[in-house]
Amino acid sequence: MPGQTKQMAGGDQNGAVSQRVAGYLREAILSGEIVPGERIRQEDVAARFGTSRLPVREALRILEAEGLTEHHMHKGARVPRLDRHEVDVIYQMRERLEPLALAESLPHLGEEQFRRLEDIQARIEANTDIAEFLALDREFHLLTYAGCPIEHLSSMVVRLWNSTQHYRRTFMNLSGPARRWVVNAEHRLILDAVERRDAVDAERYLSGHIRRTRIELSRHPEAFEGGRV
Amino acid sequence: MPGQTKQMAGGDQNGAVSQRVAGYLREAILSGEIVPGERIRQEDVAARFGTSRLPVREALRILEAEGLTEHHMHKGARVPRLDRHEVDVIYQMRERLEPLALAESLPHLGEEQFRRLEDIQARIEANTDIAEFLALDREFHLLTYAGCPIEHLSSMVVRLWNSTQHYRRTFMNLSGPARRWVVNAEHRLILDAVERRDAVDAERYLSGHIRRTRIELSRHPEAFEGGRV
DNA sequence: ATGCGCCTTATTGGATCCAATACACCGTAC
């Protein structure tokens, strides 16, 4: 499971167009270009790709099953809004699943990944831009899971990340840089345990890291008010 | 989240036909009518429903995103085979997520659900048929999660159950009834904790129950050999 | 001025058809 968001459906390939459309929409939702509550019109997306509505419809089915859109008969697709408790529980799901993904990944990571993780973390520490931080943070974590051979687990982890991406961004925009040192310290502890191939330590640091983020996020109810259309 | 398998996609409704087709295929896969490795031809399914291929294609996209089918460009859909380690990890995922679903569900369960759970467990104890046991066992567990208000968590739990259903059935067919008393004892302990609304006990008993099943299942490599087409 | 009902338009669901791709079978050659 590479650092970049990969198509997560079970097969490696549906129709090329529907996969590309699904990928585009997934990225648009994750980047905030399409915000919670916003409708997605099949005709608009089809026009943007110079394609017919059919691959767009298939793409929307995929995203719906991934939890990134919700559908109502004859009403079209919309990006769902999550409330604070829903996001809190999704973070608890991450708290429980990601350490398992990390443990499954560790045996399959090598020096090449360790070097890339060191580089990413150094760039996180040097960074001052929120959007870049979000991208690097995601890349850091997903790369530690990249060695996990279980597609079900990998795809669920990515799905949980995708579901909460909007709220992570909103939360980061609300917070100042004051807590960056905590994130960096935790990342360094995780990275150290990964390089030592100490699954017990790595799982514990990671679980604590996600839990701390979850609790900080839940202290910002205003992160759940935006995105209204 | 009712005991019956419910359509799990984010929206409550796509086109009625594609939802019905997805539901039918899901049931066919869960019941073993379509086994791992078997191909699913769009034309065959369309003919069975007296419909065109389009809702069938949409249904297949949904199932693929649920992990129940895998797809290759121009090759059609197939139910994937899982190996012993993949099933083992999926059970570990269940071990971690289902206690969370149970904890989220508990505050919303009432006397009506408790009565139904008692009835289901009594029928499990009186039962001697494997297929019926599988159905009742699933109904028992999913009913304890029925009060969980977080759709992401509920749908992931059902998805994990669906992914391993074939191997549970194969395993039950291989085992004798000798271990039934263990299942019943664990169910009774879970039920007692649920009725006392003791989330800590309920989570612990449930986690142990799933873990024991996982370990017993992993001791039967022959459960992973069947289903070859 | 506001509310309700009706009509029209926008959007989606499904059918049909055509193009493309993959696989299987048959024929020929060695």
Place this chain on the structure above:
DNA sequence: GTACGGTGTATTGGATCCAATAAGGCGCAT
């Protein structure tokens, strides 16, 4: 008799079109 290549068929991906549904706007009445 076996292997390889070519062709045809089966199946899927996407385009187009029609039917159905929902929502919004407009007009009329109170």
